[in-house]
Amino acid sequence: MRRIAWLAMAVALLLPVFASAPAHAQATRTWVSGVGDDANPCSRTAPCKTFAGAISKTAAAGEINCLDPGGFGAVTITKSITISCEAGTAGVLVSGTNGIVINAATTDFIYLKGLDIEGLGTGLVGIKFFTGAGLVVDNCVIRGFQAGSALAIGFNPTSNATLTVTNTVIAKNGISGTGGGIQVAPGNGTATANAMLSHVTLEKNNVGVASVGAGAASNVQIYESTINGSLNTGIVAAGTGGVVRIGRSAITGSGGAATSGNVLSYLDNQINGNNPDTTPGTAGGYH
Structure with missing residues (x-):
């Protein structure tokens, strides 16, 4: 039981780290759409609305494409x-x-x-x-x-x-x-x-x-x-x-x-x- 408790505590401590990592990551390819939203991650399934919104989420030497x-x-x-x-x-x-x-x-x-x-x-x-x-x-x-x-x-x-x-x-x-x-x-x-x-x-x-x-x-x-x-x-x-x-x-x-x-x-x-x-x-x- 004590071992299970320690594992549960370790997972709880690491969860915020894993949860926050994607927010700081930049993609090598991002997407914009006429119906997108700059609050999105600019992925193909959740595109951004503007180039300005997408470029902040695109890695150096990466690419921004338009879905529509x-x-x-x-x-x-x-x-x-x-x-x-x-x-x-x-x-x-x-x-x-x-x-x-x-x-x-x-x-x-x-x-x-x-x-x-x-x-x-x-x-x-x-x-x-x-x-x-x-x-x-x-x-x-x-x-x-x-x-x-x-x-x-x-x-x-x-x-x-x-x-x-x-x-x-x-x-x-x-x-x-x-x-x-x-x-x-x-x-x-x-x-x-x-x-x-x-x-x-x-x-x-x-x-x-x-x-x-x-x-x-x-x-x-x-x-x-x-x-x-x-x-x-x-x-x-x-x-x-x-x-x-x-x-x-x-x-x-x-x-x-x-x-x-x-x-x-x-x-x-x-x-x-x-x-x-x-x-x-x-x-x-x-x-």
Whole structure:
């Protein structure tokens, strides 16, 4: 009897430990749903409601997936993470603020896929990148960020970092005279930002793509993409370190020049209907 009593006491002491452990655990894969609840553990059978709710329960280098369409809200990312949604509209709807802010470690990598990021005409920046090793934006739509100098993507790393944007539509960002689609501009004079844009459609932004290297290196490569109807210039390269190279792409219908600054062409682009049709320099690189 005494032995049984001791066993019962040991179990009673350990029960609170076992009960509390899941509350502190982070899963490598979590889930969100349009009908979820952030009080849930973000499992497939008990999904969360927002990306912000899910990311706190997702381990570094883990993944957040969408069970169904929904509006999943703005989120700040401070670690390596994948947010991948292919189950319908994965909305990030914001007004007067940023959609997704990335302020991670310099070794962290972020992958965003299948998101519909909407700024409602008053949003600041759709995806704002401060620190991290790299960012991939795949199969997304970013539109309606028009609060003055607003941007669809502001890639402003304070240390060396890479950006890849592919199969993505970026439309109606910035207003006449300020802001625009994608801006690659290192956040300090020692950082190097390398960006690759492939199969990207930029439609009716103030400036389509801007590469700004004020003492830092900002290298942008554009391949098989379309920049149409820019209110101002299609592509801008500014500062001593800013350069853009374009191949097999179209720049059409800009209210200003097709290109400005150190923009180089592989001589296989379509540049028509701009004001004027600026002729870029010739890029090397064919082998």
